[in-house]
Amino acid sequence: MQTRSSLASQIQDTLCTVHADRLISSLRMASIFSVLIISMAQVAYSQRPADAVSSPGLTPILNYISSGWDTLTRSMSTCDVVVDPKLVEDSVLYLPAHFPEPKAVQEMKSRCHVKVQELPQTITGPGQVTTAVNPPGLLYLEHDYVVPGGRFNEMYGWDSYFIIRGLVENGRVDLARGMVDNFFFEIEHYGTVLNANRAYYLTRSQPPFLTSEILAVYQADKAAGQADRAWLEKGYQLASKDHEMWSRDPHLAGDTGLARYYDFGNGPTAESLKDETGFYRQVADYFLLHSEGRSYIVDRTGGKNKENTAGSEYAVQVCDVRRTMERAACDPERRVSLSPDYYKGDRAMRESGFDISFRFRPYGAATHHFAPVCLNSLLYKTEDDLRQIALMLGRKDDAKLWEQRAQERKSRIQKYLWDEKRGLFMDYNVDSGTRSDYEYITTYYPLWAGLATPEQAKALMKQLPLFEHPGGLAMSSRETGVQWDLPYGWAPTQMLAIEGVRRYGFSEDADRLSYAFLGTVLENFRSDGTIREKYNVVTRSSESHVESGYQQNVIGFGWTNGAFLVLLHALPKSSVERLEKDQFGAK
Numbered sequence: 001m002q003t004r005s006s007l008a009s010q011i012q013d014t015l016c017t018v019h020a021d022r023l024i025s026s027l028r029m030a031s032i033f034s035v036l037i038i039s040m041a042q043v044a045y046s047q048r049p050a051d052a053v054s055s056p057g058l059t060p061i062l063n064y065i066s067s068g069w070d071t072l073t074r075s076m077s078t079c080d081v082v083v084d085p086k087l088v089e090d091s092v093l094y095l096p097a098h099f100p101e102p103k104a105v106q107e108m109k110s111r112c113h114v115k116v117q118e119l120p121q122t123i124t125g126p127g128q129v130t131t132a133v134n135p136p137g138l139l140y141l142e143h144d145y146v147v148p149g150g151r152f153n154e155m156y157g158w159d160s161y162f163i164i165r166g167l168v169e170n171g172r173v174d175l176a177r178g179m180v181d182n183f184f185f186e187i188e189h190y191g192t193v194l195n196a197n198r199a200y201y202l203t204r205s206q207p208p209f210l211t212s213e214i215l216a217v218y219q220a221d222k223a224a225g226q227a228d229r230a231w232l233e234k235g236y237q238l239a240s241k242d243h244e245m246w247s248r249d250p251h252l253a254g255d256t257g258l259a260r261y262y263d264f265g266n267g268p269t270a271e272s273l274k275d276e277t278g279f280y281r282q283v284a285d286y287f288l289l290h291s292e293g294r295s296y297i298v299d300r301t302g303g304k305n306k307e308n309t310a311g312s313e314y315a316v317q318v319c320d321v322r323r324t325m326e327r328a329a330c331d332p333e334r335r336v337s338l339s340p341d342y343y344k345g346d347r348a349m350r351e352s353g354f355d356i357s358f359r360f361r362p363y364g365a366a367t368h369h370f371a372p373v374c375l376n377s378l379l380y381k382t383e384d385d386l387r388q389i390a391l392m393l394g395r396k397d398d399a400k401l402w403e404q405r406a407q408e409r410k411s412r413i414q415k416y417l418w419d420e421k422r423g424l425f426m427d428y429n430v431d432s433g434t435r436s437d438y439e440y441i442t443t444y445y446p447l448w449a450g451l452a453t454p455e456q457a458k459a460l461m462k463q464l465p466l467f468e469h470p471g472g473l474a475m476s477s478r479e480t481g482v483q484w485d486l487p488y489g490w491a492p493t494q495m496l497a498i499e500g501v502r503r504y505g506f507s508e509d510a511d512r513l514s515y516a517f518l519g520t521v522l523e524n525f526r527s528d529g530t531i532r533e534k535y536n537v538v539t540r541s542s543e544s545h546v547e548s549g550y551q552q553n554v555i556g557f558g559w560t561n562g563a564f565l566v567l568l569h570a571l572p573k574s575s576v577e578r579l580e581k582d583q584f585g586a587k
Contacts, residue, residue, distance in 0.1 A: 057580045058568075061525045065561045068531075069172055072558055074153070075144045077104040079112035082138045084198065085151040086275035090115060092137030094199055096189035097122045105140065119199075126192040126205065126245050127264035133199040136270055141197055142185050143178030148533070149556020151275065154196040155182060157206025158353050159559045162492050164213050166562025169569055173220045180213050180235070187238045192245050195351060203265035204351040208246065208378050210239045211385035229393070236389045243386070246379055253371035254430030257412045259379055262368050263347030266340065268312065276550050283346075283363050283548075284314050284338055296342040296365055300335040313337045344368050356549045357484035359438050359476065360427070363548070370436070371428040373417050377445035380409045384450070410451045423459035425452075439466050439477045441493045447500025457504040464509070471537035472517030473497055481547035488544065489517065489537035491563035498567060511575055514567045518579060521564055531564070533557045 074081045082091040092115045093108075095101060101116065109116050117137070123129060138154065145155040146163045160179055167176040183193050193210055195201040214235040221227050245251060246259045253260035272279050287293025300313055314337065319330040342365050349355050349364030352372065360367040387402035416428040419435050425443045426435040444460060446452040452460070467473045472489040479486040494517045502510035520535050524542040532542045533554040544553040568576065 058522070058576075061522055061531070061564070064525070064529070064531065065166070065565060066170060068556070068561055069146060069167065069170065069175065072146045072149055072556060073144050073175065074147055074155075075104075076102070076140065076142075077108055079108065079114070080153075081108075082112070082114050083153055084136070084138070085153060086271045087136055089135050089137070092117060092135050092199075093140060094119050094133070094137050095140045099140070099189070102140075102142075123189065123191045123202070127203070127250075128191060129202040130264045130266065132270065133202065136198065136200050139186075139190060139194070139197040139199060139202075141182040143181050144175060145179045145182055146175065146558055147556075148554065148558040150533075150552065150554035151550065152196075152554065152556075152558075154198055155179065156196045157193050158209055158492070161209035161213055162495060162559035162562040162566075164216055164562070165495075166559075166565045168216055168220045169562075169565040173217060173224070176213075176220070177217045177231075180210075180217055183210055183213070184234060184238050187242050192242055200270040204263040204347060205245065206351060207353050207374060208243070208382050210235075210242060211382045211389070214239060214389070215385060232389065233393060236386065236393060236395075239382070239389075240386060243379070243382055246375075253428070256371050256416050256428065256430060257408065258371035258376045258416060258428070260368055260371055260430075261348040261351040261375060263344070263351050265347055267343050268338075269347060269350060272346075272549075273312075279549055280312055280338060281314060283342070284336065286362060287338075287342075288336070290362065293362055293365070296339045298337045298339050300337055301332075341365075354475075354484040356482040357440075357475065358478065358480040358482065359436075359440050359484070362480075363482075366429075366431075369429060369431050371416060371430060372442070373413075373425045373427055373440075374442035374445050376409060376413050376417065377425075377442075377449040377451065380406055380413065380446075380451050381449040383409060413446065413451060418456065423456075423463050425456075425460075439463075441467055441473055441475050441497055444497035444500045447504055448496045449500075450503065452504070454504070457506075461501070461506055461509065467497075468513070468516075469537040470516065471520035471535055471540035473513060474537050481545075482549065483534060483544065483546045487536045487538035488534045489520075490534050491517075491521075491557075491560040495563040495566055499570075502570065511571060514571055515575055515579065518564060518567055518571075519582065521560065522579065530555045531557050531560050533560065 076093075082093055091112070093105065095105070095116065095118050097119045099118065105116055108114055115137075119129075119133065121128065141155065145160070146167070147153050148156060148159050148163075152159070160183070164176045164179055167173070167179075182197075186192065186194050186197065190197075190202060192205045193208070195204050195206050214232070218227065218232050218235075250262045250264075251259050268280055284297065287296050313335050315333055315335055345360065345365040345367045346363065348367035349357070349360065352364075352367060352374070354364070356363055358364070360370050360372075383402050383406035387399045387406060390396070390398035390402055413425070417425045417435070419426045424439060425446050427438070427440070428435050443463070447457055447460065466477045467475075469487070469489070472494055474486045474489055475493065476485045484490070494513070498510050498513050498517075501513065517535075517537070520537065520540045521531060523540060524535065525531060528542070530542075533556070534544065535542055536544065542553055544551070568579075571579070
């Protein structure tokens with residue numbers, strides 16, 4: 001967030017929640033519990049090999065990643081699987097409605113003192129459960145899976161793609177296949193690939209990588225002489241079904257024929273209320289002080305606007321604080337809340353995975369009003385993947401239909417999202433009918449998906465200075481104080497952008513960008529023996545000073561581990577040898 005404006009210097013606003021004491025106490029307990037869990041994780045990861053700091057080679061970090069897969073693996077037969085560091089609730093494991101209780105669950109129930117319940121209804125598609133399932137709990141999955149780490153103790157929708165790619169690179173194909181099987185289970189029993197397997201995520205998905213995961217595992221099995229056609233057929237059927245969610249309302253972005261992010265739920269998210277204490281108050285604070293956010297504030301003074309927004313109310317008093325000894329003049333106290341449309345945007349932003357960025361207006365408030373480059377590039381790739389899989393299965397007619405759908409999406413992306421003047425793919429605001437001016441790293445997703453023209457690829461390469469820094473590629477060109485903007489770089493977007501650059505033949509640039517980010521991860525690992533969720537690519541450090549949302553730089557870390565292996569294995573031998581010898585990472 002930017003420092004407060006001159007207007008703000010003349011205004012003193014006091015915002016206080018009007019939650020009951022019991023809720024406030026619970027929030028404090030949640031914060032303490034999260035810190036405790038994260039601290040325990042830090043201690044566990046600090047038990048590193050003695051040579052992790054001193055060795056200039058790659059062996060210590062590769063050993064960390066290899067052993068980390070086991071540390072981060074969760075099983076339905078172990079007690080730690082149900083723990084949710086984001087909430088303070090009794091441990092509950094939910095089974096699909098009318099689903100027989102597996103033997104492993106029966107044993108865990110008695111050994112771990114875990115409550116096991118069935119979901120209140122059978123779920124056949126997304127959006128059927130739009131109200132909270134109480135108490136919150138873990139959703140059952142059949143196979144072991146790798147979690148990101150720290151506060152993220154469940155299997156996530158898009159994190160898992162980068163984890164799966166890393167597992168395949170490490171030869172852990174069985175574990176990777178089990179994670180894809182878990183996504184099949186989610187589609188069959190929870191309606192879609194979920195944000196993660198918690199009950200409070202039943203209202204939304206995450207960026208679609210399922211076909212990319214299926215192909216990564218199938219190709220690894222095929223290389224080992226173990227190709228499973230029946231498994232590929234099942235994946236094709238379920239991936240086709242899941243794709244349809246993005247191709248119909250409410251996931252359609254106006255009349256563009258493109259898709260948008262959309263969460264079927266309403267009001268504040270459970271993880272924000274409990275794990276990001278004060279976040280929504282901070283959002284309301286910002287909107288009150290900035291004209292662009294006033295439309296997201298609902299005045300409830302004197303019983304106005306009594307419609308239910310499922311949101312918190314805040315007592316607000318605005319004072320004119322002049323630089324004198326006079327007593328400040330204050331307006332009468334008002335009661336305000338955040339609007340339903342803001343909460344829809346907040347939830348859609350979380351489905352995008354980029355929580356939080358100012359890319360779709362401050363705090364992502366207008367996310368659901370945009371056709372985003374990232375989502376539609378991924379859907380183009382999904383359609384092209386389904387074409388390839390259909391051909392592999394001998395379904396020629398299906399392949400023609402998928403090719404047609406992919407080409408239609410490609411033409412719409414070219415029409416609405418390509419900005420010739422800027423030389424960038426930009427998100428499209430369906431309300432204003434204009435492209436955004438927010439430069440974001442997702443502009444390189446069309447390279448990864450293979451839908452950009454050679455001329456567009458050349459134009460995009462000229463724009464690299466907008467994002468390139470000593471430690472890698474930053475998320476955006478704007479510093480807003482939130483974690484998915486400048487100065488932070490994240491492993492998944494580094495990997496997609498770099499693989500896209502390499503796909504279009506810019507190998508030297510791909511090598512340079514890879515070396516910068518790998519060097520940043522390696523340098524910080526040699527300093528503290530950990531791998532983190534994100535990095536400051538301007539200072540090449542793991543220090544983060546996030547002002548909104550959760551503020552830890554979580555240790556683990558699943559997708560950074562996976563992306564590190566993928567990028568490393570794509571480097572030429574000479575660059576790997578240099579990285580091994582270079583004590584301080586990229587120069």
